[in-house]
Amino acid sequence: MNSEKILIIGACGQIGVELTLALRQLYSNNQVIASDLRPEVHPLLEGTGSYYTIDATDIKAVAELVQKEKVTQIYLLAALLSATGEKMPMKAWDINMNSLLQILELGVEQKLSKIYWPSSIAVFGTTTPKNDTPQKTIVEPSTVYGISKYAGELWAQYYHRRWGLDVRSLRYPGLISWKSTPGGGTTDYAVEIYYEALKNKQYTSFLSENTYLPMMYMDDAIRGTIELMEAPGEQIKSRMAYNLSAMSFSPKEIAAVIQKHIPNFKIDYAPDFRQAIADSWPSSIDDTGARMDWHWQHRFDLDKMTEDMLRNLSK
Ligand code: NAD
Ligand code: SER
Numbered sequence: 001m002n003s004e005k006i007l008i009i010g011a012c013g014q015i016g017v018e019l020t021l022a023l024r025q026l027y028s029n030n031q032v033i034a035s036d037l038r039p040e041v042h043p044l045l046e047g048t049g050s051y052y053t054i055d056a057t058d059i060k061a062v063a064e065l066v067q068k069e070k071v072t073q074i075y076l077l078a079a080l081l082s083a084t085g086e087k088m089p090m091k092a093w094d095i096n097m098n099s100l101l102q103i104l105e106l107g108v109e110q111k112l113s114k115i116y117w118p119s120s121i122a123v124f125g126t127t128t129p130k131n132d133t134p135q136k137t138i139v140e141p142s143t144v145y146g147i148s149k150y151a152g153e154l155w156a157q158y159y160h161r162r163w164g165l166d167v168r169s170l171r172y173p174g175l176i177s178w179k180s181t182p183g184g185g186t187t188d189y190a191v192e193i194y195y196e197a198l199k200n201k202q203y204t205s206f207l208s209e210n211t212y213l214p215m216m217y218m219d220d221a222i223r224g225t226i227e228l229m230e231a232p233g234e235q236i237k238s239r240m241a242y243n244l245s246a247m248s249f250s251p252k253e254i255a256a257v258i259q260k261h262i263p264n265f266k267i268d269y270a271p272d273f274r275q276a277i278a279d280s281w282p283s284s285i286d287d288t289g290a291r292m293d294w295h296w297q298h299r300f301d302l303d304k305m306t307e308d309m310l311r312n313l314s315k
Pocket of ligand 2: 081082083119120121122172173174175184185186187188
């Protein structure tokens with residue numbers, strides 16, 4: 001652990017901020033370098049470690065940084081998410097796919113010890129079984145984001161088989177957090193709703209009331225990511241991404257739980273283009289593989305998450 005040097009690319013995003021801080025706790029500030037296309041954001045700004053502004057698709061710049069900082073592991077989080085991706089399909093493909101392929105190549109050249117690259121429930125499509133979606137099933141994604149994630153999983157598996165590169169991946173559900181805001185996904189409503197409940201006591205959901213999606217609190221997602229990355233290699237039986245699950249709820253259900261804390265909170269519904277994306281995804285996920293192989297267990301359900309979100313956002 002002491003000789004590792006970790007580079008996080010996309011560190012200013014919803015996951016990146018919390019993952020950077022968690023890895024700096026686990027390793028040390030000096031061992032975890034944050035980077036992103038945009039300038040450093042709060043709370044990374046509080047001098048917890050080094051920061052570089054870098055484009056994930058500029059492989060020359062990434063390679064120079066890897067050599068200069070003697071990087072041994074990369075967490076590649078830079079991406080365009082599902083909703084933004086549908087507005088700019090070619091740009092989404094370029095960022096999501098080319099950054100991964102170039103970093104996989106760099107991983108072989110530089111003999112990196114590990115690479116982390118997240119996938120998503122967006123790999124699944126309308127032909128996939130909708131409830132308790134298994135790890136291995138019909139996979140026909142309908143968004144450019146989902147296509148890039150599924151192609152990326154296959155490339156990760158290929159680099160592991162062909163070159164022995166230790167690439168690990170999770171199919172995150174929609175992630176809910178208070179330390180950093182989400183960046184253009186279809187599940188973002190489940191974060192916005194807490195901000196609006198506290199501020200305006202009213203929220204208009206862009207998904208319809210009975211749209212069930214797999215969701216997870218960020219604390220669980222960060223812990224799951226680190227547990228996957230720290231697990232002994234022989235426990236990682238899937239070199240495609242692991243299904244990862246915690247809870248499933250609809251806009252109507254999350255609103256009802258918020259109303260237990262804020263009784264005059266009101267929700268209405270105005271579904272937009274994101275409804276079709278959500279309708280193509282599973283309602284719930286079977287993550288038996290992660291639970292068996294490296295002992296994944298979630299800790300937050302909808303009630304516990306809501307208490308924590310409202311308490312922290314009220315501050
Ligand atoms: P985000 O949009 O919040 O953050 C992505 C970050 O990448 C941003 O800070 C952005 O500035 C940066 N970025 C974009 N293009 C870049 C480039 N060319 N070079 C360097 N940085 C660039 O996304 P997130 O929610 O933190 O997601 C991180 C990863 O996790 C993505 O791969 C995403 O697909 C995956 N994921 C997220 C969720 C979720 O609910 N948040 C769910 C499933 C999978
Ligand atoms: N939360 C992500 C999105 O909605 C799922 O990958 O795009």
